[in-house]
Amino acid sequence: MLTGVARRLLSMLVTLFGVAVIIFVVLRLLPGNAVTAQLGVSAGLLSHAQVVALDHYYGVGEPFFQQFGSWLGAIFTGNLGVSLTSRTSVASLVGAALPITLELAIASMIIGELIGVLFGVFGSLKPGRLVDDLGRGVSVVGLGVPSFIIGTGLVTFLASEFHYFPSSEGFASITQDPWLNVQQIFFPALTLGLGIGAAMMRTTRAAMLEVIGLNYARTARGKGLSKRVVTWKHLFLGALVPVTTMSGIQLGYLLGGTVIVEQIFVLPGLGRLLITSINERDFPVVQTVTLIFAAGFIIVNMLTDVLYTVIDPRTRAS
Amino acid sequence: MTLAGPLPVPAPAGAPLESDARAGRGDPADTPGRRTLLASLWNNSNGRTGCVLVGLVLLAAIAGAVGTTPYPAQAQDPSAVLKSPSFSHLLGTDQFGRDLFSLVLQALYISVKIACVAVAIAGVIGTVAGIVAGYLGRWTASVIMRATDMLFAIPAILFALAIVTALGPGWLNSALAIGIGYIPIFVRVVRGPVLALREAGYVRAGRVLGFSRRRLLFRHILPNVAGTVAVQTSLALAWSVLAEASLSFLGLGPPPPTASLGEMVSQSSSLASTAWWTLAAPSVAIVIAVIGFNFLGDGLRDAIDPRARAR
Numbered sequence: 001m002l003t004g005v006a007r008r009l010l011s012m013l014v015t016l017f018g019v020a021v022i023i024f025v026v027l028r029l030l031p032g033n034a035v036t037a038q039l040g041v042s043a044g045l046l047s048h049a050q051v052v053a054l055d056h057y058y059g060v061g062e063p064f065f066q067q068f069g070s071w072l073g074a075i076f077t078g079n080l081g082v083s084l085t086s087r088t089s090v091a092s093l094v095g096a097a098l099p100i101t102l103e104l105a106i107a108s109m110i111i112g113e114l115i116g117v118l119f120g121v122f123g124s125l126k127p128g129r130l131v132d133d134l135g136r137g138v139s140v141v142g143l144g145v146p147s148f149i150i151g152t153g154l155v156t157f158l159a160s161e162f163h164y165f166p167s168s169e170g171f172a173s174i175t176q177d178p179w180l181n182v183q184q185i186f187f188p189a190l191t192l193g194l195g196i197g198a199a200m201m202r203t204t205r206a207a208m209l210e211v212i213g214l215n216y217a218r219t220a221r222g223k224g225l226s227k228r229v230v231t232w233k234h235l236f237l238g239a240l241v242p243v244t245t246m247s248g249i250q251l252g253y254l255l256g257g258t259v260i261v262e263q264i265f266v267l268p269g270l271g272r273l274l275i276t277s278i279n280e281r282d283f284p285v286v287q288t289v290t291l292i293f294a295a296g297f298i299i300v301n302m303l304t305d306v307l308y309t310v311i312d313p314r315t316r317a318s
Numbered sequence: 319m320t321l322a323g324p325l326p327v328p329a330p331a332g333a334p335l336e337s338d339a340r341a342g343r344g345d346p347a348d349t350p351g352r353r354t355l356l357a358s359l360w361n362n363s364n365g366r367t368g369c370v371l372v373g374l375v376l377l378a379a380i381a382g383a384v385g386t387t388p389y390p391a392q393a394q395d396p397s398a399v400l401k402s403p404s405f406s407h408l409l410g411t412d413q414f415g416r417d418l419f420s421l422v423l424q425a426l427y428i429s430v431k432i433a434c435v436a437v438a439i440a441g442v443i444g445t446v447a448g449i450v451a452g453y454l455g456r457w458t459a460s461v462i463m464r465a466t467d468m469l470f471a472i473p474a475i476l477f478a479l480a481i482v483t484a485l486g487p488g489w490l491n492s493a494l495a496i497g498i499g500y501i502p503i504f505v506r507v508v509r510g511p512v513l514a515l516r517e518a519g520y521v522r523a524g525r526v527l528g529f530s531r532r533r534l535l536f537r538h539i540l541p542n543v544a545g546t547v548a549v550q551t552s553l554a555l556a557w558s559v560l561a562e563a564s565l566s567f568l569g570l571g572p573p574p575p576t577a578s579l580g581e582m583v584s585q586s587s588s589l590a591s592t593a594w595w596t597l598a599a600p601s602v603a604i605v606i607a608v609i610g611f612n613f614l615g616d617g618l619r620d621a622i623d624p625r626a627r628a629r
Contacts, residue, residue: 022469259475293472
């Protein structure tokens with residue numbers, strides 16, 4: 001067990017290193033650098049000596065491997081490098097943005113799981129009835145309509161019906177103003193949660209239908225257990241493995257989804273930080289933020305693998 | 319994500335089952351014939367819905383490509399600004415007085431073109447890599463799978479975002495960015511069945527007969543993963559349309575005079591409270607395309623593997 005965990009961790013580090021290399025190489029294809037991005041057209045007016053001096057100042061003129069080495073060094077020392085445009089450490093930028101994205105991701109996941117599991121379970125108990133049809137209707141909308149359309153629609157609706165504009169006030173963290181924070185997080189989380197809920201609902205419903213006719217379920221009912229115990233302790237527990245797999249996959253997609261939703265609802269999270277830094281050619285920030293997203297994805301996958309062994313004892317043997 | 323994990327990301331249901339069928343269980347799929355496949359595609363509700371929707375999207379895209387739109391797509395009419403849908407403007411007009419129906423047809427063409435090129439890139443590279451990784455084994459496989467894991471760890475849309483900013487806007491760059499991001503999925507989906515096929519009787523027979531490796535891979539194994547690839551292609555098209563729309567929504571699609579669905583959605587956000595059709599027109603087009611390709615993929619899967627339909 002312990003060696004297994006150690007091997008997993010090692011393989012995760014290797015993957016992360018590879019991801020860092022890929023990101024680094026891709027970003028070096030970028031035409032222009034922080035200097036041209038900041039000076040714009042007037043960069044063309046610089047003399048050769050000025051260009052060299054500026055490149056040196058921003059550290060963009062150094063050889064490829066040296067830049068990569070200093071980035072890796074910065075990651076291990078924990079300050080994650082220095083932003084080229086704001087001249088503050090990437091760690092402080094990320095430190096401000098990460099909690100917002102995490103809060104959004106957790107809230108979306110809760111909404112998505114609630115929608116998905118409730119509709120999935122109750123729909124599977126009464127296939128073809130009202131709950132089932134309603135759930136399947138929700139899932140068609142959630143799966144077919146991309147989050148940026150739902151988001152744009154929601155923003156428009158809120159603005160015209162309630163005169164609520166997400167950009168009208170600065171973002172309030174949950175410690176500053178909990179009520180305002182809940183309002184600001186709820187709608188973007190709902191946008192993402194609908195998509196997650198749709199996928200979760202389909203998986204839950206299918207997994208429940210697989211176990212609902214099995215002998216152990218009939219035995220449980222035959223023993224005279226209450227409906228609630230049969231549904232949740234026997235059926236849902238039996239359906240939990242595919243549900244966990246889908247949750248992991250959705251959490252992975254969610255990381256990408258936050259980029260778009262943060263843009264629509266003007267949340268100053270990691271996704272928005274990423275888009276602004278891409279536009280400003282701020283390599284250190286783009287690299288690190290992408291790496292954080294990748295690390296999040298890898299960790300989620302690892303946790304899902306570990307969860308299987310907790311849920312389903314049969315997987316422990318292998 | 320390690321593939322050695324107890325329960326990896328589920329391969330599409332068609333994958334391993336198809337190989338059983340070919341391994342000779344007296345399944346009618348032994349003599350498939352194109353007609354029966356098409357017929358069973360048409361006979362299941364997913365497949366039929368998919369065929370109809372995808373047909374509509376392709377028709378619209380062709381109309382957009384050859385320019386048989388009710389109005390020239392980019393023509394501005396100052397006397398018809400933000401008109402609601404009517405018989406003269408089926409989907410209304412935008413803030414420049416452009417006919418939204420014509421504009422949507424043109425944008426669908428761009429969108430389908432990008433999706434097709436992206437999926438071609440991902441499908442060809444991913445399928446070949448998947449077959450090689452599944453058949454050759456040992457270190458070739460571990461190199462390919464390791465690289466796939468790394469690519470897979472970067473959320474595809476973020477990767478596309480990075481590439482498209484690196485290469486600059488333009489339809490071909492969007493296609494490249496979206497295609498590269500989707501390669502790992504093809505690798506994984508193809509490799510699974512190939513692993514099983516490697517030990518299938520007819521492949522071992524071929525090895526004993528001294529067939530070249532290339533012949534075994536491309537004449538004997540490839541045709542048997544074709545169904546899996548077809549299903550995945552359709553799902554990939556759905557994802558690509560969505561990814562292209564997302565990129566252009568974020569302002570990273572083809573530059574302005576080119577119509578693009580995502581950009582139309584983002585433009586509409588300031589108008590939609592008074593002119594709902596500016597949001598509805600591009601949204602409906604995106605949704606029809608995405609749902610259509612998804613249904614077609616599900617339908618193909620059901621047609622290839624009838625057992626998956628029960629679920």
